[in-house]
Amino acid sequence: MAKCAYCSTTILFGGKRNGDLRFCNDKCLQGGSLAIAATQLPASEVAVYVGKVHRGSCPSCAGPGPVDVHTSYRVWSALVMTQWSSRPLVGCKSCGTKRKLGDAAFSLVLGWWGFPWGLVMTPVQLGRNLFALARTPDPTTPSPALEKILRLHLAAQAVEGRGRLPAAPGAVFK
Numbered sequence: 001m002a003k004c005a006y007c008s009t010t011i012l013f014g015g016k017r018n019g020d021l022r023f024c025n026d027k028c029l030q031g032g033s034l035a036i037a038a039t040q041l042p043a044s045e046v047a048v049y050v051g052k053v054h055r056g057s058c059p060s061c062a063g064p065g066p067v068d069v070h071t072s073y074r075v076w077s078a079l080v081m082t083q084w085s086s087r088p089l090v091g092c093k094s095c096g097t098k099r100k101l102g103d104a105a106f107s108l109v110l111g112w113w114g115f116p117w118g119l120v121m122t123p124v125q126l127g128r129n130l131f132a133l134a135r136t137p138d139p140t141t142p143s144p145a146l147e148k149i150l151r152l153h154l155a156a157q158a159v160e161g162r163g164r165l166p167a168a169p170g171a172v173f174k
């Protein structure tokens with residue numbers, strides 16, 4: 001069985017192709033195309049841009065940095081349906097903490113109501129949020145996750161033809 005080149009999901013039937021690569025849907029095809037373009041960006045320009053964003057002000061609250069990726073986890077359920085997700089936020093530590101606490105509270109209230117996955121995934125997502133609160137990114141250096149997100153952002157801008165680097169790094173994620 002084939003696997004999606006972007007999200008690694010198993011593809012049973014169909015899918016989309018881009019050369020030798022196979023994707024599960026149009027969204028992954030677009031993301032995969034961006035990922036390919038992102039690998040072709042000059043490393044020096046990406047490093048300069050990542051450094052500017054990391055040292056800049058928070059795009060969420062305009063407060064002081066450092067800016068990095070803070071991932072929160074959420075689950076909600078309704079009888080036989082349960083949905084869980086990871087939600088990355090490019091922002092300061094304070095905004096990341098607020099998001100993690102908010103998603104933990106959201107999951108605590110709305111996660112339990114599905115059988116069986118709500119009962120299983122709610123403690124998992126709550127635990128992931130607690131772990132994420134205890135382990136924040138190193139404030140002295142940008143994380144690989146920040147570089148990946150910003151690299152994809154630069155690739156999207158290059159594909160759209162808006163130039164090589166955005167003019168205002170802090171305004172990218174508003």
